[in-house]
Amino acid sequence: MKKSLLTLVALAALMALLCLYIGGGSVEAAKPAAKVSKTSCAACHPELSAVVPKGHPPVKGSDIAACLGCHKPDASGKADKNKVSTGLHRAHVGEGGKLDCMSCHTWKPGKSFGLQGQKVSFGSPTKDELEVMKKVFASWKSSGYTDSLHNKANIVCGGCHGSAMAKEGDTVENSRCLECHGPMEKLAKKSEPQDFPDRNPHKSHLGEIACTVCHKGHAESKTYCLECHKLFKMKKIPGGSASQ
Amino acid sequence: MKKEDVNQKGISRRSVLKGAAAVGAMASLGGLAMNLASPGSAGAAVRQLPKKWDEAIDVVVVGSGFAGLAAAAEAAGEGSKVVILEKMPTYGGNSIINGGAWNSWDDKFHLRKKLNLGDDSWELFKQDTLKGGDFYNYPELVEVMVKSAPEATNLLMDEGVKVRETLPRMGGHSAYRTFMAAEGVGRGITEPMKRVAEKRGAKIRLGTQVSWIWRKDADSPVLGVEVTKDKKKSNIRIKRALILASGGFSRDVKMRMVFNPSLGPEYNCTNQPGATGEMIRYAQAIGADAIQLAFIQLYPCAEPETGMLDTPAVYPYTGTGYGLIYVNKAGKRFVSELERRDVVSMAQIKSGSKPTYSILNDEVFKKLVVPKEELEKGIAKGRIIKADTLAELAGKLGIPADALQETVGRHNKLLGEGKDLDFNKPLTKNMIPLVNGPFYGIAQWPSIHHCMGGLRINTSAQVIDIWGNPIPRLYAAGEVCGGVQGSNRLGGNATTDCVVFGRIAGTNAGKEKSL
Numbered sequence: 001m002k003k004s005l006l007t008l009v010a011l012a013a014l015m016a017l018l019c020l021y022i023g024g025g026s027v028e029a030a031k032p033a034a035k036v037s038k039t040s041c042a043a044c045h046p047e048l049s050a051v052v053p054k055g056h057p058p059v060k061g062s063d064i065a066a067c068l069g070c071h072k073p074d075a076s077g078k079a080d081k082n083k084v085s086t087g088l089h090r091a092h093v094g095e096g097g098k099l100d101c102m103s104c105h106t107w108k109p110g111k112s113f114g115l116q117g118q119k120v121s122f123g124s125p126t127k128d129e130l131e132v133m134k135k136v137f138a139s140w141k142s143s144g145y146t147d148s149l150h151n152k153a154n155i156v157c158g159g160c161h162g163s164a165m166a167k168e169g170d171t172v173e174n175s176r177c178l179e180c181h182g183p184m185e186k187l188a189k190k191s192e193p194q195d196f197p198d199r200n201p202h203k204s205h206l207g208e209i210a211c212t213v214c215h216k217g218h219a220e221s222k223t224y225c226l227e228c229h230k231l232f233k234m235k236k237i238p239g240g241s242a243s244q
Numbered sequence: 245m246k247k248e249d250v251n252q253k254g255i256s257r258r259s260v261l262k263g264a265a266a267v268g269a270m271a272s273l274g275g276l277a278m279n280l281a282s283p284g285s286a287g288a289a290v291r292q293l294p295k296k297w298d299e300a301i302d303v304v305v306v307g308s309g310f311a312g313l314a315a316a317a318e319a320a321g322e323g324s325k326v327v328i329l330e331k332m333p334t335y336g337g338n339s340i341i342n343g344g345a346w347n348s349w350d351d352k353f354h355l356r357k358k359l360n361l362g363d364d365s366w367e368l369f370k371q372d373t374l375k376g377g378d379f380y381n382y383p384e385l386v387e388v389m390v391k392s393a394p395e396a397t398n399l400l401m402d403e404g405v406k407v408r409e410t411l412p413r414m415g416g417h418s419a420y421r422t423f424m425a426a427e428g429v430g431r432g433i434t435e436p437m438k439r440v441a442e443k444r445g446a447k448i449r450l451g452t453q454v455s456w457i458w459r460k461d462a463d464s465p466v467l468g469v470e471v472t473k474d475k476k477k478s479n480i481r482i483k484r485a486l487i488l489a490s491g492g493f494s495r496d497v498k499m500r501m502v503f504n505p506s507l508g509p510e511y512n513c514t515n516q517p518g519a520t521g522e523m524i525r526y527a528q529a530i531g532a533d534a535i536q537l538a539f540i541q542l543y544p545c546a547e548p549e550t551g552m553l554d555t556p557a558v559y560p561y562t563g564t565g566y567g568l569i570y571v572n573k574a575g576k577r578f579v580s581e582l583e584r585r586d587v588v589s590m591a592q593i594k595s596g597s598k599p600t601y602s603i604l605n606d607e608v609f610k611k612l613v614v615p616k617e618e619l620e621k622g623i624a625k626g627r628i629i630k631a632d633t634l635a636e637l638a639g640k641l642g643i644p645a646d647a648l649q650e651t652v653g654r655h656n657k658l659l660g661e662g663k664d665l666d667f668n669k670p671l672t673k674n675m676i677p678l679v680n681g682p683f684y685g686i687a688q689w690p691s692i693h694h695c696m697g698g699l700r701i702n703t704s705a706q707v708i709d710i711w712g713n714p715i716p717r718l719y720a721a722g723e724v725c726g727g728v729q730g731s732n733r734l735g736g737n738a739t740t741d742c743v744v745f746g747r748i749a750g751t752n753a754g755k756e757k758s759l
Contacts, residue, residue, distance in 0.1 A: 169474040196625055205341065205429055206334050210450070213333040224333070227517055231550060 041066070041103075064104040065117045073120045077163025079179040081154040089156055094138030101130065113165065123165030132168050139218045146239040147218050160217065177211045184208075191235055199232050201225050215239065293458055297468060297481035301327050303753045304469055304480060305446075305487045306454050306523055309339035310430075310739055311722025312489035313437040314746030315753065320444035322754025324484055328446060329471060331453035332518040337491050338723070339742065340434045341516060343558040344425030345412075346739035348393035351401065351423070356411050361420035361674060366390045368419055373737060376416040376584050377696070377730015380536060385728045388703050389737070389744050396743040397423060404436035408613040413565025414735040415544075416584040418670070420565060422736040428555055428618060433739065449473075454523065457486065457718075459530040462709070465716035465759075466530070485753035488707070488720040489746060492695030493521025494540065500692070503538040512551020512691040514543050523724060527699055531709040532718070535726040536697035541733055542589035543693035547627065548599040551691030555618060556627035559609070560602035560688050561735055566611040567675035568604040569655050570688075573597040575638065575647030577655065580669035586732045589690035599687040601641055603652065607676045609684070622686075629685040637683045652678050694733050697726040705749035719753050721745035 042062035045051050049058045059066050071084040092099045101107065106114045107130070112121040125133060140147040140157075150159060157165070160172045181187060188202035201214060201223055214224050214237060221239040225232060302324035305312045312328055320326040330337075349364040350356070356364060369390040374381050401407070406426035413420040425432030442448070455477065456470035468481040493499045494515040500507045513519075524534055545560035546553050560568065564581040570588070572578050572595040579591035592600045609619055622628035631637035634652055638645035656677035658664050664671055699707050699720045706714035722742040729737060 169476065196621075198621060205431060206336070207340075207431060207435060209334045228552065229550070 063117075064115060068115065068118060073115050073118055074158075075120050075122055075163055077158045077161070079159055079162075079176060082156050082159065083154045086151065086154040086156045089137060090141060090151060093134070094141035101134070122163075125165055125167075129165075129167060133165075136166075136218055143218070144239065145218060146215055146221055149239055171210070171212050172217065174208070174211050177215075193233055193235060195233055199225070199229070199234070201234060291456075293460060293467065294470070294479040296479075298478040300481040300483055301325055302482075302484040302758065303327075303487065303750075304329060304482050304485075305489055305750075306469075307337055307489035307491055307722070307724070308335040308438075308448055309337035309489065309491060309722065310433065310437065310742035311724075311746035311749070312337075312487070313339075313434060313441050314743045315487045315489055315719070315721055315750035316446035317437065317441040317444055318747045318750030319484075319487070319754035320441060320446045320750075322751065324754045326441075326444075326446040326754075327480075328441070328448045329452045329454055329469075330448055330450050332516070333451050335438065335448055335450060336431070336434045338514075338516050338519060339430045339739070341553070342430035342739065343553060343561070344427060344429045344432050345414075345422050345558070345562065345736045346397070346400075346433075346743070347417070347421045347734070347736040348397040348423060348740065349390065349419065349421055350394040351397040352394075353401075355407070355409075355423070356420055359409070359411055359420070361411055361413075362672070364419035364421050366393070369393065369421065372417050372419075373734055374730065376732055376734040378732065379730065380539070380696075381730035382727040384703050385701070385745075388748070389728060389741055392744040392747075393740050396740060396747070399747075400433060400436070400743065403440050405433050410562075410611060410613040412562035412612065413582070413672070413674075414561055415564060415582050415588060416732075416734040417565075417582075417736075420674070422562065424562065424612075428558065428614075430739075454490075454526065457526045457530050459715070462531055462711075466718045482717065483758045484756040485717040485719055487705075487749045487753050488523050488527060488699065488718070488724050489722050489742075489749070490523035490724050491519050491521075492698065492723040493524065494519050494692045494695055496520040496522075500540055500695075503697070504540050507540055507692060511542075512546060512689075514546050514551060514553040514691045514693045521695070524698060527707060527718070527720070530715070530718075531711075532707045532715060533700040533710045533712075534698060535700045536731070537695070537726065539696035539726075539729075539731045540692060541585055541694040541696060542690035544585055544588040544592060544690050545602065545686075545688035546691035546693075548687050548689035551689075553691070553693070554627065556622040556625075556686055557688065559604070559612060559614065559628075560686050562612055563602065563604050563608050565672070565674060566604075566608045567659065567678065568602050568608050569652070569678070570600055571603055571643065571648060571651055572600050573643050575643040575645075575651055577651055577666060580664065580667040582669050584732050585693075585735065592688070592690055599689045601643070602686040602688055603637070603648070603678065603683065604686075605676070605678050605680060605683050607680065608678075611674075611676065627686065630682055631685075632681045632683075634678075634681075634683055637685050641685045641687075694729075694738060695723055696729040696731060696733050698724045700727060701725045701745070703748075704752050705745050706752070717753075717756055719749035721749040 040062045041048055048066060052059055074082060104116060106116055110126045111124050113123050113125055114121040139145060140151050142148055160176060161170060184202055188200055191200055191202045193199050215221050220241055221237045223234045223237050225234060303319040303326045305316045305328045308328050308330040316326045316328050349366055349369045370386050373386050408424045408426055410424055411420045412422045414422050452471050452473045454469045455472040457466060458468040459466050466482060466486045468479055469486060470477055470479050494513050495517055497509045499521050528534055543553055546557050569577055570579060570581050578595045579588055623630050629640045631640055634649050635645040638648040656679060659671055659675055659677050662671055701707055701720050705719045705721050707718040707720045709715050728741050
């Protein structure tokens with residue numbers, strides 16, 4: 001009897017420690033509450049209203065459903081900003097983010113990937129694919145590459161990749177980029193070098209090429225022209241290395 | 245296919261290749277056979293055919309330059325499902341950045357006659373090409389190229405390629421026969437060709453590298469290819485044929501030094517970065533013969549610092565037939581401007597100082613129908629130096645004024661007399677004496693440009709194996725092949741070669757019976 005009591009106390013202490021760990025330093029220290037499930041926001045945010053932006057109406061509830069009542073999940077894959085999804089992912093994923101995807105999402109490996117309490121499914125990632133996605137989210141959060149520049153602009157995966165969950169090796173078509181960044185003439189105007197206007201990556205002798213030749217989503221972007229034209233003075237490419 | 249010669253010599257072709265594909269059978273005979281899969285790669289000794297194919301395609305074309313596009317268009321025209329595999333992230337290879345020039349002894353508009361530029365014939369074109377290649381060319385291949393040149397020219401025009409109203413005579417040619425795309429660059433040719441190929445249903449897959457050719461044994465046809473995209477490998481079964489149109493290896497320093505150790509990394513190169521020749525090795529690994537690989541050409545007039553063949557680097561080569569001259573830093577001529585590329589290149593290297601210069605005037609630019617805007621761009625970038633007088637030009641180029649004036653004066657005089665006593669250049673009445681300004685100077689220096697050698701083909705564009713027999717269902721066209729250009733390719737012959745043999749390869753591939 002005594003032994004089991006000791007075990008219980010030890011377990012409780014461990015739980016408390018764990019919760020503290022999950023909470024990290026930036027969120028309020030969690031109080032070990034009796035009815036808090038591992039998928040509850042309240043495990044780390046006892047007051048959800050305290051973590052939403054200023055001026056946001058009070059939040060009722062203790063899990064993702066509290067948000068989704070008003071912020072309907074969007075699986076349309078529009079090339080739009082999505083502040084709620086971006087904000088939630090930015091705060092919780094990748095390097096420094098301590099939460100498992102399953103705190104908000106539901107997942108049947110290879111079958112579905114949705115949101116708790118919602119019928120929506122965004123795709124059917126396998127275990128490996130989900131691991132890749134976690135790495136990509138870490139990149140999106142802080143890499144300095146094109147992905148993290150889109151994070152800053154409140155664009156999450158679907159903003160570029162559309163409604164289907166992106167997989168390794170997927171690309172983004174020019175038309176998609178140009179929905180927000182186009183037309184090409186506008187980009188050409190922006191990238192026009194000061195010395196010789198015809199040395200323009202957006203208006204080159206190669207004709208229309210894929211944006212992704214230079215602009216890499218989850219890797220360092222590089223101006224392809226410089227592969228051959230080593231002496232050209234090109235404008236710095238966003239998401240590229242400091243030296244280029 | 246004739247197998248007798250092989251068996252007579254007592255060599256089993258199978259013994260070489262069998263190990264690469266059919267290990268099981270060999271193993272029972274005790275041990276593995278020699279294997280040509282790349283050493284060190286996992287499983288090299290037991291490289292086995294794929295157990296399953298990821299997809300099946302009628303005709304696979306490797307490379308998306310002139311030859312690949314021409315082949316794809318013809319094969320698709322025969323009703324085949326055609327996929328072009330291009331390892332680079334953009335299409336077009338060297339073709340899209342080339343000078344936009346090709347040779348033909350006639351065309352449906354008879355441009356040469358219209359411009360009153362003398363006579364030409366397929367026989368003369370053939371003779372020039374053979375002579376320019378020191379007769380290392382396979383005459384039957386040259387004959388196919390020259391005889392088909394007008395048809396290829398008319399086809400390009402029908403497909404929407406626009407040409408300038410000029411017909412330069414370039415080094416090694418004894419006639420005015422070089423057509424120039426209006427854009428002044430190869431894109432003016434590749435874009436219409438791509439449109440036609442795609443309209444007929446051919447699909448281009450960019451960033452997709454062939455990493456192996458599958459063939460069961462030395463009697464087997466090509467069965468498929470292994471492709472690598474984003475580091476992932478997959479296998480394509482080929483139902484009709486594989487066409488290699490993957491270009492040369494000028495950009496692979498190691499490979500070119502194997503065949504010509506003097507062409508080290510200190511040489512610049514005009515090519516796109518993808519010209520690395522690995523398809524030649526993959527073809528060799530399944531038994532293909534490769535010939536004359538040591539013949540690697542320098543383009544004499546590239547931009548001296550970077551070695552690029554930019555737009556201003558085209559004029560020094562196309563302007564020769566209209567009276568442009570070459571001088572060294574001492575202001576002296578050093579070679580007949582109508583010499584072949586190898587001769588001009590070596591003459592420059594031996595001239596004692598880098599760079600050398602092309603000297604021309606406005607009238608030559610007019611003969612070349614160079615648009616004003618194009619000329620002004622070259623001047624703005626400092627690639628073309630302009631001056632009102634020869635003395636002023638000499639000053640700007642840093643060469644002695646009196647020497648340049650004397651050289652130009654003497655050349656003008658020789659033009660008048662009709663005989664080049666100094667370098668024995670064949671003078672014509674179409675060469676303009678450089679009397680009237682403004683004058684122009686363009687700096688130039690040789691840069692590695694074209695691989696004449698490559699896979700051995702026959703007149704049907706079939707790849708020939710090391711025993712002299714065609715490899716079933718394997719075709720090749722363009723710079724990846726050897727034998728068409730001999731030891732030295734004449735300017736403008738590459739595009740003609742690519743279009744002519746690309747079309748032959750595509751037509752024949754499309755006619756193969758589906759497996």
